[in-house]
Amino acid sequence: xKDRITPADISRGSAGLCRIEPGDLAPLPPPYEDFNxxxxxxxxxxxxxxxxxxxxxxxxxxxxxxxNKQEEEELVRRFLAxxxxxxxxxxxxxxxxxxxxxxxxxxxxxxxxxxxxVFEMSGxxxxxxPIFRSEVLRRIYKKYLKPGGRITAKWTGDxxxxxxxxxxxxxxxxxxxxxxxxxxxxxxxxxxxxxAHEIRKLFSQEMGIAPKELHEKGTVLHLRAGSxxxxxxxxAKDSVEFIQEEMxxxxxxxxxxxWDVQGADILLLHNAGEMLAWPENVGAFAxxxxxxxxxxxxxxxxxxxxxxxxxxxxxxxQFARVAVKHADIARRLKVKKIVLGECGxxxxxxxxxxxxxxxxxxxxxxxxxxxxxxxxxMSGKLTFNPQKNDxxxxxxxxxxxxxxxxxxxxxxxxLGKIAPRFREMTPHGVNNYCCGGGSGFAIMSxxxxxxxxxxxSSRKKFLQILQAFESEPAETxxxxxxxxxxxxxxxxxxxAYYHAEERSHLYYGGLVxxxxxxxxxxxxxxxxxxxxxxxx
Amino acid sequence: MPQIELAGKIYEVxxxxxxxxxxxxxxxFAQAYAHTEDIEGxxxxxxxxxxxxxxxxxxxxxxxxxxxxxCKDNGIDMKKLYELFPxxxxxxxxxxxxxxxxxxxx
Numbered sequence: 001x002k003d004r005i006t007p008a009d010i011s012r013g014s015a016g017l018c019r020i021e022p023g024d025l026a027p028l029p030p031p032y033e034d035f036n037x038x039x040x041x042x043x044x045x046x047x048x049x050x051x052x053x054x055x056x057x058x059x060x061x062x063x064x065x066x067x068n069k070q071e072e073e074e075l076v077r078r079f080l081a082x083x084x085x086x087x088x089x090x091x092x093x094x095x096x097x098x099x100x101x102x103x104x105x106x107x108x109x110x111x112x113x114x115x116x117x118v119f120e121m122s123g124x125x126x127x128x129x130p131i132f133r134s135e136v137l138r139r140i141y142k143k144y145l146k147p148g149g150r151i152t153a154k155w156t157g158d159x160x161x162x163x164x165x166x167x168x169x170x171x172x173x174x175x176x177x178x179x180x181x182x183x184x185x186x187x188x189x190x191x192x193x194x195x196a197h198e199i200r201k202l203f204s205q206e207m208g209i210a211p212k213e214l215h216e217k218g219t220v221l222h223l224r225a226g227s228x229x230x231x232x233x234x235x236a237k238d239s240v241e242f243i244q245e246e247m248x249x250x251x252x253x254x255x256x257x258x259w260d261v262q263g264a265d266i267l268l269l270h271n272a273g274e275m276l277a278w279p280e281n282v283g284a285f286a287x288x289x290x291x292x293x294x295x296x297x298x299x300x301x302x303x304x305x306x307x308x309x310x311x312x313x314x315x316x317x318q319f320a321r322v323a324v325k326h327a328d329i330a331r332r333l334k335v336k337k338i339v340l341g342e343c344g345x346x347x348x349x350x351x352x353x354x355x356x357x358x359x360x361x362x363x364x365x366x367x368x369x370x371x372x373x374x375x376x377x378m379s380g381k382l383t384f385n386p387q388k389n390d391x392x393x394x395x396x397x398x399x400x401x402x403x404x405x406x407x408x409x410x411x412x413x414x415l416g417k418i419a420p421r422f423r424e425m426t427p428h429g430v431n432n433y434c435c436g437g438g439s440g441f442a443i444m445s446x447x448x449x450x451x452x453x454x455x456x457s458s459r460k461k462f463l464q465i466l467q468a469f470e471s472e473p474a475e476t477x478x479x480x481x482x483x484x485x486x487x488x489x490x491x492x493x494x495x496a497y498y499h500a501e502e503r504s505h506l507y508y509g510g511l512v513x514x515x516x517x518x519x520x521x522x523x524x525x526x527x528x529x530x531x532x533x534x535x536x
Numbered sequence: 537m538p539q540i541e542l543a544g545k546i547y548e549v550x551x552x553x554x555x556x557x558x559x560x561x562x563x564x565f566a567q568a569y570a571h572t573e574d575i576e577g578x579x580x581x582x583x584x585x586x587x588x589x590x591x592x593x594x595x596x597x598x599x600x601x602x603x604x605x606x607c608k609d610n611g612i613d614m615k616k617l618y619e620l621f622p623x624x625x626x627x628x629x630x631x632x633x634x635x636x637x638x639x640x641x642x
């Protein structure tokens with residue numbers, strides 16, 4: 001049996017703290033048993049030269065080793081200075097209160113551990129336990145920030161603080177997808193997801209340490225070029241023009257996608273990744289909005305055509321910059337409301353967290369597209385023929401939309417009208433499991449992190465999907481409806497990784513595609529299973 | 537920053553082998569790199585057409601175009617594109633064209 005790792009071990013030794021051995025991962029059913037003995041391929045020596053050792057054979061950030069002792073001491077000093085700021089109201093306007101409550105009140109009952117898909121699927125690796133990283137932070141906080149903490153640490157749980165511990169803690173904050181399933185089951189309301197978020201924030205805001213996909217190629221690129229994809233306004237317009245042509249070719253329906261319409265009722269914010277990776281989603285929204293006669297527009301202003309706000313996952317300052325930009329674009333366009341497309345974290349960012357930021361004329365009404373779409377369906381303006389969607393469908397609940405915001409029923413009422421062979425996953429709604437790609441994981445692929453995601457953090461969702469369709473023959477095409485770009489990315493990758501298109505005929509897409517696929521009057525289907533149209 | 541030596545020259549690449557200094561790209565780079573992307577022998581005219589198309593698009597728009605657009609603008613289908621670049625358009629073709637790895641939620 002392996003020695004059980006404890007929070008105090010975070011500062012001990014210089015090797016990894018955990019290794020997933022063959023057979024550790026939760027087993028998959030047939031025909032996927034060949035993945036049951038899988039382990040991560042080791043990181044190549046030349047790729048990790050000069051980097052801090054991984055706590056678990058993968059790397060999300062890849063933190064450079066300090067050059068000398070002075071540099072190391074300076075980093076420890078900056079960490080402690082940043083930690084102090086996390087607990088000051090002038091410096092933590094977003095989450096001080098829940099952080100304080102979460103620091104003070106954990107009873108170590110482990111209800112959270114049983115709820116965490118990463119902990120469960122990894123074969124219960126101690127370092128992935130939701131309270132592991134929280135307890136490390138809690139001990140450091142109590143010892144170094146509370147009066148008399150160095151003395152009380154002797155019996156409340158001691159920890160030595162050194163650079164090794166800090167670097168490991170930074171990496172560990174990226175082994176939690178911030179899905180907050182743990183928080184939803186905690187009997188006293190401790191939010192270990194929030195603690196992971198606050199650790200990320202400390203490292204980014206105070207020490208400039210963050211995964212490059214989120215910061216340098218994420219928010220920084222978003223603010224500089226206009227989109228985290230790197231798309232400038234010209235590229236966004238070129239892509240959407242192409243989508244219009246494609247839509248006409250694929251579905252036979254001619255759409256005009258409006259740009260920069262002053263005074264439109266709705267400013268629709270898409271995740272710009274949709275334009276490049278899932279153009280049907282952008283096209284399907286246009287078909288539905290146009291058919292329903294809505295007054296709407298896209299914005300071609302930099303950042304106005306990309307709803308993402310990666311700051312939500314790691315940095316309040318970057319978060320605020322992007323959120324204010326979004327609101328200001330809507331203000332100047334004089335729209336009545338902002339509608340967020342199928343992007344989960346953009347929902348939480350602009351409708352929930354930004355609520356503390358947007359005041360006065362920036363406080364423009366903001367709405368989930370799921371609600372707008374339900375209104376369209378229930379208005380009776382459009383006619384749907386559910387028989388066109390004559391294939392098994394299940395629904396993935398994006399954590400940010402469903403658990404965080406409580407939007408559970410609208411998407412189901414829509415499916416009730418368009419998907420006769422719909423079945424739920426178990427569990428679902430606010431008890432759903434994360435796709436494994438939350439909090440930026442879906443776009444983080446440096447080193448072997450994508451493999452870790454597919455093997456560990458996406459594993460529970462993969463099992464749930466297989467289970468939802470277990471009564472269907474392998475050769476029947478099946479549709480996983482995932483109304484969130486990040487979730488779609490994670491589901492696409494898990495389908496490819498486990499060869500699930502070949503083995504189970506699994507396909508995936510958004511909600512609007514299913515709606516357009518059932519829309520009366522369409523000449524051709526928008527959904528295809530490989531080369532095959534979903535109806536003829 | 538990892539480096540790679542191709543045809544006697546050193547290039548800075550990211551951990552997945554994407555060129556980091558776009559202006560250092562040249563045809564020898566693409567040719568010497570082709571075998572790591574499962575392309576046998578010298579690059580053909582069809583390969584160059586795609587590579588040059590990607591570079592032109594990137595110079596104008598700051599991104600690689602969507603895959604369907606690559607196919608349409610070059611009059612080929614997806615199958616042909618994968619025949620030319622077996623490791624895929626995003627990984628293989630963009631890498632040889634010296635474009636950086638796609639970013640954002642794609």
